[in-house]
Amino acid sequence: MINDIKSEAEKKMKKSIDALHSAFNKIRTGRAHPAILDSVMVNYYGQETPLKQVASVNVEDNRTLTVSPWEKNLVPAIEKAIMTSDLGLNPATSGDIIRVPMPMLTEETRKEMVKQAKADAEHGRVSIRNARRDANSMLKDLLKEKEINEDEERKGEEEIQKLTDRYIADVEKMLKAKEEDLMAV
Numbered sequence: 001m002i003n004d005i006k007s008e009a010e011k012k013m014k015k016s017i018d019a020l021h022s023a024f025n026k027i028r029t030g031r032a033h034p035a036i037l038d039s040v041m042v043n044y045y046g047q048e049t050p051l052k053q054v055a056s057v058n059v060e061d062n063r064t065l066t067v068s069p070w071e072k073n074l075v076p077a078i079e080k081a082i083m084t085s086d087l088g089l090n091p092a093t094s095g096d097i098i099r100v101p102m103p104m105l106t107e108e109t110r111k112e113m114v115k116q117a118k119a120d121a122e123h124g125r126v127s128i129r130n131a132r133r134d135a136n137s138m139l140k141d142l143l144k145e146k147e148i149n150e151d152e153e154r155k156g157e158e159e160i161q162k163l164t165d166r167y168i169a170d171v172e173k174m175l176k177a178k179e180e181d182l183m184a185v
Helices: 002-026 034-039 072-084 107-144 150-183
Strands: 041-044 047-050 055-061 064-069 092-094 097-101
Touching (some): 002 034, 034 055, 034 064, 041 072, 064 072, 072 097, 107 150
Antiparallel strands (some): 041 047, 055 064, 064 097, 092 097
């Protein structure tokens, strides 16, 4: 039973790390990276569809992405979707290829993005701690129902704490890497 609780807590913590990873991907650096456009939704025959399902996104050079729609008639819809997304990007169409230049980041913009990254990291830490709290309360319930003894509960809590510490350390590493990436000129 304790292993089930531990594995459930670990699953929740992994999901928190995955969510943090995708949040960090949305925070753009000065360099072009296809993941920046992952959140863009395109109106595809009346259906909101992720951009990567209707076009291929590639890095042309360090500061430019190219978007190649699979259907030529989607070019205006994709261009509009990129412009209306909250990414602050201005695509330029040439034929059936859309180029998305990455604007230079100012020092102020970089600091704002670092703030955002720190906030996202804190959300990740909180959700990891929530998974720990839920697991510990399940252990306490098992103890109340006399399905485990106090030693087993204490051992389970220690294992869950080790798990929590490991995932919090992962969050810290990810945040440090993102900060360095954002502040690099």
